Amino acid sequence: MCTLALYFKSFDDYPLVVAANRDEHYDRPSAPPALLNAAPAILAGRDLRAGGTWLGVNEYGVLAGILNRRSDGEPKPRPGTRSRGLLCLDVLAFKTAAEASRFVGAQPDDYQPFTLLCADANAAWSAYNQDGQIKTRALGPGLHVFSSAAEPDASSDKRDRAYVRFAGLAEDLNTDLAVGADRFLRLREVLGDHTLGDGSNDPRDAICMHGELSGTVSSSIVVYSPHARRLRTFFCSGAPCRNVYGHVMDLDLR
Numbered sequence: 001m002c003t004l005a006l007y008f009k010s011f012d013d014y015p016l017v018v019a020a021n022r023d024e025h026y027d028r029p030s031a032p033p034a035l036l037n038a039a040p041a042i043l044a045g046r047d048l049r050a051g052g053t054w055l056g057v058n059e060y061g062v063l064a065g066i067l068n069r070r071s072d073g074e075p076k077p078r079p080g081t082r083s084r085g086l087l088c089l090d091v092l093a094f095k096t097a098a099e100a101s102r103f104v105g106a107q108p109d110d111y112q113p114f115t116l117l118c119a120d121a122n123a124a125w126s127a128y129n130q131d132g133q134i135k136t137r138a139l140g141p142g143l144h145v146f147s148s149a150a151e152p153d154a155s156s157d158k159r160d161r162a163y164v165r166f167a168g169l170a171e172d173l174n175t176d177l178a179v180g181a182d183r184f185l186r187l188r189e190v191l192g193d194h195t196l197g198d199g200s201n202d203p204r205d206a207i208c209m210h211g212e213l214s215g216t217v218s219s220s221i222v223v224y225s226p227h228a229r230r231l232r233t234f235f236c237s238g239a240p241c242r243n244v245y246g247h248v249m250d251l252d253l254r
Contacts, residue, residue, distance in 0.1 A: 009141035016224035052085020069113035157197035181223040192241035
């Protein structure tokens with residue numbers, strides 16, 4: 001994924017809401033979210049080349065998403081590294097976000113640059129690899145926006161613009177009279193945004209990206225309802241600016 005927004009304890013009755021676009025090469029095959037043959041039960045998309053996932057949830061209410069991090073000035077990619085999507089899938093084997101954090105913090109850095117997000121109704125954290133280590137940090141309540149175009153601790157124009165858009169829409173969603181998780185489909189308004197930064201002509205600067213070889217290939221909105229004991233995933237195959245979130249799946253929680 002290249003843009004991911006987490007609303008952690010931002011909405012009454014919905015402690016976890018995630019909106020994310022996956023940017024990838026058009027010729028990289030993938031499967032939409034489905035129940036994987038795993039214990040615990042996992043609902044996730046699948047990268048059909050390396051076998052991992054970019055975003056998923058499990059029956060204990062743990063959510064995980066991973067972004068490939070691109071950064072100017074870093075050494076050339078190391079050969080023979082493990083797929084980042086497999087690490088995301090590893091995280092979804094745990095019963096709590098806290099347990100998953102301890103696991104990730106103890107792993108060797110055998111990956112290309114990434115930013116990993118994990119959350120449940122009680123805790124949220126992010127992780128990134130740098131200088132041969134995987135570092136984790138706790139996230140407090142509120143809106144957190146991640147982008148592959150930024151260093152973990154640095155600001156970027158893309159991420160800043162996305163944060164403003166997601167924060168502004170949150171105010172409307174908090175007063176929306178629509179009932180249920182479907183009201184969060186309004187997040188499509190931000191996920192389909194094509195605005196570039198001042199003076200930029202790089203399509204990667206847009207939240208919804210359209211390039212010659214790669215671009216936004218899918219989009220997801222995930223909503224956790226403790227009252228219903230359910231995680232609902234809305235999935236859009238293709239760019240959200242011109243496709244609908246027609247693939248809806250629920251995962252009932254233990």
